[in-house]
Amino acid sequence: MNYNLALPDEILLSIEKPERYIGNEVNSVTKDKESVDIRFAMCFPDVYEIGMSHLGIQILYGMFNSYEDVWCERVYSPWTDMDAVLRKENIPLFALESQDPVKDFDFLGFTLQYEMCYTNILQILDLSKIALLAKDRTWDDPIVIGGGPCTYNPEPITDFFDIFYIGEGETKYREIFDIYKKARKDGMSRIDFLHECAKLQGIYVPAFYDVKYKEDGTILSMLPIYDDIPKVIYKEMCLNLNETFYPTKPVVPYIKITQDRVVLEIMRGCIRGCRFCQAGQLYKPLREKDVEHLKELAIEALKNTGYEEISLSSLSSSDYTMLSELIDFLIKSCNEKKVNISLPSLRIDAFSLDVMSKVQDVKKSSLTFAPEAGTQRMRDVINKGLTEEDILRGSHEAFLGGWNKVKLYFMLGLPTETDDDILGIGDIANKVAVEYFETVPKEKRNGRTIDIVASTSFFVPKPFTPFQWAPMNTKEQFLDKADKTRKGIMAQLNQKHIKYNWHEADASMMEGVLARGDRRLNEVILKAYKRGCIFDAWGEYFKFDVWMDVFKECGVDPFFYTTRVREDDEIFPWDIINPGVTKAFLLREWKTALSGKKSSNCRQQCLGCGAASYGVGVCFKERT
Template sequence: MTIEKLLEKLLPQVSKPTRYMGNEYNSIKKDKDNIKVHVALAFPDVYEVGMSHLGIKILYHLLNQYPDIYAERVFAPWVDFEGLMRKEGILLFSLESKTAVAEFDFLGFTLQYEMSYTNILNMLELSGIPIFSNERREGHPFVIAGGPCTYNPEPLSDIVDFFVIGEAEEVIVEIMDLYKSFKERGESRQRFLEEVARISGVYVPSLYHVSYNDDGTMKSILPKQADIPRRIQKRLIKDLDNVYYPTNFVVPYMDIVHDRAVLEIFRGCTRGCRFCQAGMIYRPVREKSVVRLEKLAKDIIASTGYGELSLASLSTSDYSKLKQLTEILTDEFRQSRVSLSLPSLRIDAFSLELAKKVQEIKKSGLTFAPEAGTQRLRDVINKGVTAQDLLTSVKDAFSSGWKTVKLYFMIGLPTETYEDIEGIANLAFAVVDVYKKVYGNTRGLKVNVSTSTFVPKPFTPFQWESQITLSEIEERQRLLRSMLRKNKNISYSWHDGKLSFLEAVFSRGDRRLGQVLKIAHDKGCKFDGWNDMFSFEKWMSAFNESGICPEFYAYRKRSKDELCPWDIIDPGIDKKFLLRELEKSQKAEITPDCRIRCHACGVSKLKAGGFCETKNEI
């Protein structure tokens, strides 16, 4: 029975069968007999999560521009369909041609979140591909990975054949060209790995030897061959106006997490929040021109029919021509009723006039991220906003008709005290008081307070810091719950501290964690980011069986001269800069936006233009 016939039989038995159907509007079909390279672009979560990710959309349409390359999509099957696949002996397959993933040349994973790692192992097993790279033979796909989690690739280094570090639009084409040549010459799998390792931005972990000190810290990570780079420098797109960007996005049949058209307006961030990995690794800021964005926006809406367009970046309100762009786009789409959304607005950059302009068609709630409850702690993390900034912004919003706001904070930040936790509640109460002053009552008001737990991330000034313990997380969450429940207009949600603990382990871990992942997978761990699937007990059992202590990675402060697993990667940020920022955080000193003054972070050596064209020494 063909896979298509099996699906006709099985899909009525599962929830959300459209996850597995394919054939969506703007999806791409090619004749497999006329291609040279077959690529499976994999996202280690369900369809509606993966289809919301911009990176996989860009690569899908970019690669399919080439007649001799066929890129297809594959997502993690939900547990109901996985059960049927195992029962019927169905191997994991692609959406477009329903080809078994094991038959592809490349299986490329997007690494967006550490708690999706067990899904990678599960997808490999469902594909019939060996989990560990040293067990793969000629004919197996090359398992590759890209995305923000690759800035510490070590926990997956025994599983992934090679990593692509940084922005992939140019390097992925170089890899494909090399593979075509390799395939024509009929050379070995090992020979290809040795050649691809010489492409800038590519890390082949099997070509490096790792050694450890007696205390468990890393001693060295060194190339096994003289012509292999000692550090892997990230790839960077210098000219965003001329880089490929798709307009014919695939339009899903089902609702997805972010079900709207996406227009990326710039990359990078100049703010320098000390907890934020994205703000460091995506430097420098590079903007697209208004002319380019206007054309892209028109083409995207024309080819997809979406009724909402999201202007995407790390901090949308920092786009230098945002007012001009939003005026052009709202005027352009007013008649067709296409609304604009502006995620990532900062409190201090919030413009009531701007918010009113972009929400003329559709008004939604507003989200603000003070991050910390007191000014002292906001200065520690270099957030650069004040309580008054927030209160002024919400007053303007309430006066203009908004009745729902979300406040996002972190707990467990370095130097945090219980006074800082109480400050979160006091700030929420102050927002309620502002609403009361505007309307004379609190009818209709909803203040949604959300907290996550701080995770020290590689290539941030806090990479040397420790995470607070699980008992401390729970105690701080209890304190906030008890304070916030006093006001009926305030609701409180929080991120599971056990998930944050494991996220810290894998974001800071080394390649010894590959064995832990395998044991956890064997115990049934998957979809760990989903509350109803996550089993902390299974994870702790996996660590016990492996003889590896997770607290070693999450709770240990690191010395400034310790070799970190991620030091094999060069993100363009100097360690000296990160150490200066760490020292300033300990004094609660602010570092101004680097659009105002260069702080010599090191990224100017990449010669990427943007806001780093002129370097002013500190």
Template sequence: MRTLALSDDILLNIEKPARYIGGEVNSVMKDKSEVDIRFAMCFPDVYEIGMSHLGIQILYDMFNRREDVWCERVYSPWTDLDKVMREQHIPLFALESQDPIKTFDFLGITIQYEMCYTNILQVLELSQIPMHAKERTEEDPIVIGGGPCAYNPEPLAEFFDLFYIGEGETVYDELLDLYKQCKKEKKSRLEFLEMAAGVEGIYVPQFYEASYEEDGTLRDFRAVNPHAPETVKKQVVMDVTDAVYPMSPVVPYIKATQDRVVLEIQRGCIRGCRFCQAGMLYRPTRERDVEELKRYAKTMLKNTGHEEISLSSLSSSDYSKLQELVTFLIEEYHGKGVNISLPSLRIDAFSLDVMSKVQDVKKSSLTFAPEAGSQRMRNVINKGLTEEDILTGAGEAFEGGWSKVKLYFMLGLPWEEEEDMKEIARLSDRVARRYYEIPKEQRHGKCQITASSSFFVPKPFTPFQWAPMCTAEEYVRRAAIVKHEFQEQLNRKSLKYNWHDAEVTVLEGVFARGDRRIGQVIEEAYRLGCLYDSWTETFDNEKWMQAFENTGIDPEFYTLRERETSELLPWDFIEIGVTKKFLEREWQRAKDGVVTPNCREGCSGCGAATFGGGVCYESKN
């Protein structure tokens, strides 16, 4: 019989107590006395967001298929429970068993975005695990990080024992077997970490040392333990069809952000947008077999009771069997109350035809992501989209019955000029004009064009990793130029414009390209009370600025300067397949405004072919 970690009195006085009680459909229960390894899988954000993350569902399923492992889940407590747990000294606990995290063998934390870094410290502190890896004893869990932000692990280096670089399906079994062996042979924590460092894709930060030049740039980064390799190679699942996939994902009691069956149709992207980290990290593009996907869809809908299925990938339109898969889903579930969600589609005739069959056209809006207003800037970022493509797609959508369109742009891109900014408003207006070219009797009232701009953040392992950012004030100034231009447009009553928080963007930029010195800023900000920094209602920029001041670290060193391509970068010790030489070449092509064709049109020699599969090999077979 399970005893809840929180009393009824606490549960009745906090928001959404179902976040903390576990027991959901398809959650895995085991006898803890019959397993060798207990693994707590953490998403360092609130339950509803963490439960929407496919990666955790995959690893949860994969680990729990092993009889010797029990994988459980833990999320960041919301601020109300956080306060109670501190006051009453209640240790953070796992949902399934309700046992304290500090009693587990592993705490695995997925690091999906930079603004969750203070939540990682919250999880460690509430778990009563020493915050710094070097202070942990034989009694503490091994703290391991993974996910996209682990590709620059340095800002978090002192808080983690290990980082797993790459896709989790490859060497986790090897790592867990190694731990089991060490446990049996009564080896020390240090001995396990030294053996783990020999597993490809595993990075042990305490075995490396950084030194700096007088100007603050990185002078040297080297291994200081003989067991640690000089470079760490990312892990890639080449056969995604046969990889583990959760047929019975956990179904939350309360509405999650993505409350649906998620069908991952492929990994990677052929497009090569120069600002996009995912497009570089997840190369090469690998497709799942369409027959297996049909089977997955039927099984997962049956096992969850969900009423929506979403096709997940970075660019769904590029999946070669999309038409066959979508036709199957429409025919199979027509009239059965199952919605089909198709994110990441390019707006073309096929996509619109599909969406008209699966959406209520009158209620829904379509999303385009031109990313830049002018063709010049779209060439700089290698978007591979012309204004004709955008207007043709919008025209077909309007003629198909849609009247709401969302347009996503980015401000602050390298070499952006005022004319490029104004083109965001002008392009939005031209989209609206295209609507009003339709005869009045065929329109559905007024059109609504909502344009949103985020601010550019240069990310590691992209051609723009050397680019400077703007100050928060400059980002806001650029947004004001765009907003003013919107007010000058003919169809301004049909146009709406909003933009992202500039202060959050600047911080994200510091963390994205930060080195080990940033760890002390994150810790100081956390001590000052920063938490849930990706949430508007809890973000406090003043405290962050105080943290930089208190630690004597200048954020502008990380944001405003353009790096030389010869500079040693904090993440250069990681090999992702895509070479630095290729990224330099793309950086130069961006400066020249030259477009690089996508991977199916022609190989650009990025280096990902070294993995021996995927789109790089399709044309040869």
């Protein structure tokens, strides 16, 4: 195939990391564009290094390209230097594989992983010369479709999308492609095509739903404008992960990316029920992949990529029932090939530490605990099944095993939080340090000492969690709590061994607005973009003052979405979507949280969340 770059050499040589834009990486797919019926541009609205690390895109990219009639290519947000060049030279944004303009494609699909990337969606559309508003598009524009976790409340960005795909992407795209081919063959209008798609389960076409508001700004109703499309959109879910497409030839980049390794997804969902965690609810029920299937996938992917590291992906890897067998197999086959094994999302207990000892080199990396809160009372409120005893016992075992670096992750601003909970963060960090000095005698430290990093993020309530009713702290409250945490750590006996980091309060407040926002935010996002807001997820580019000015201009109160108390029966903007977990269950869990009580995990006792309606996974396994 002829390979002509969209950019001349003088531009490529003038920008940072030109490898982001030239395509042709190992395992990237090229096809003859005349031989396919559908061209799909798959976009991650952030810089190449972040987007290339995303497993979901690798899965859909591989699956779409396995269809003879579809060619899927990739596009990422051009970094700021490239953005300036494209605008100055009037060069349309292009896909990596063919280097053809994105506007020439049939579909432009966005994966929406993080609310702070919303202005980058508009950057992509703008640079592609595609109409920013869905209502202004014709058949000359691609169908713009969004998927990923942020589509579980897509209301703040409904004006920019033709379609939202709710749920796991492997199940419905073939039907959408077939409807598209028929629509183009039969001369169907764009609106009629979207109408046909809107009849499919999991497909939300926001233009076909009418939203009315009460005088107090809350939602009165959200209703379809046609009788033949659903009133509620049910998420799509893979019922058997062993039969679902999984890429064993992922694209291998030229440059270092955030997750530069083979990623082996071992299961989806989680049994734990942490009340702040959106992913734990959205991907219910827990479904495991067969261990023999995983062994085959691992060997194939390592062979096809040449990577020297494999990472096991899930929300809580320790809960995979065949983990020991899988690890033993990987150790045997990976040691022969000098491949490292990475195990994120492990609960730190004796079993996990034993596993980590087997797979890690003599040089021990940091041990990571996520207590999330500084006291047991607060951990019970958030249903985090981790006690201080667990942390200290895990630390003890780790120190005996040779670890001396510990990372501790906490949240500030959780519902019912008190000063005692905040000061407890420093207390736990100090106790871990004490555990080190009591566990490792001076003569065995080899000149090393304990190194603890305590990090706090600010709690952002998310849709479809028990905390979707919770008021969020203000920026000022967050900063005050970070200051109290810092002072609490500085007051500890071992404070010189503890480093403290905290997250940006401005960005957390903005994330909170976008996470629980409604359609009135579309105008705000569009204006903010036109005033220069892109790469809001990157601290150095986030223009908080511009956002605040735009809220004022649009007559929208950002605190309506963050700090106010919500009534039990309020209609939320995302109630039009059914993720399999019922609102009644989430409300029960919210009340249980406020009473300071824990709930059991899915393997101990079914809490009747509603996910059993899918008929698969942990809901139908024997309880422990």
